[in-house]
Amino acid sequence: MIYFYYYSIFNFLNVEDEFKEFEKIFKVTFEINEVEILYLETLGCLSSEKGIILGARLQKQIEKGYKIDYEHNTYFKELNKKLEANRINQLFLTPLGWFIAILNLRKYYTYINIKAGFEE
Numbered sequence: 680m681i682y683f684y685y686y687s688i689f690n691f692l693n694v695e696d697e698f699k700e701f702e703k704i705f706k707v708t709f710e711i712n713e714v715e716i717l718y719l720e721t722l723g724c725l726s727s728e729k730g731i732i733l734g735a736r737l738q739k740q741i742e743k744g745y746k747i748d749y750e751h752n753t754y755f756k757e758l759n760k761k762l763e764a765n766r767i768n769q770l771f772l773t774p775l776g777w778f779i780a781i782l783n784l785r786k787y788y789t790y791i792n793i794k795a796g797f798e799e
Contacts, residue, residue: 680705680707680767681725681767681770681771681772681776681780682772682776682777682780682781682784683701683780683784684698684737684740684758684762684767685736685737685740685768686740686772686777687744687784687788687791688744688745689788689790689791690790691745694741694745694747695752695754695755698754698755698758699754704787709761709762709764709765709767710765711765711766711767711770716770719776722775723773723775723776724772724773724775724776724779725770725771725772725773725776726770726771726773727769727770727771728769728770728771729769736768737749737755737758737759737762737768738755738759741755
């Protein structure tokens, strides 16, 4: 989920529909608790950063990767609220976390740009 929302770039015709479909396929609940975060940090899959500017991560990815007007898109603003309410915007994948995410996403999205998270 973190990779999909914050790093990946796809060649979707309708980005909003694909994001909604992703939520259905992976049964996204937008919930992660401290124990799960600590466990994933211990495994070396992610790191947590407490001082994150709200809204900046998803908005930057949406506007850069998909050229969508974030400010006038209700779905993406609501998505951002869910991510921020559960502090998912404060979680960053390590290289191991990226690798696991890419392997899982490649099962469903064969056209994923796997270099997207590595590019500036």
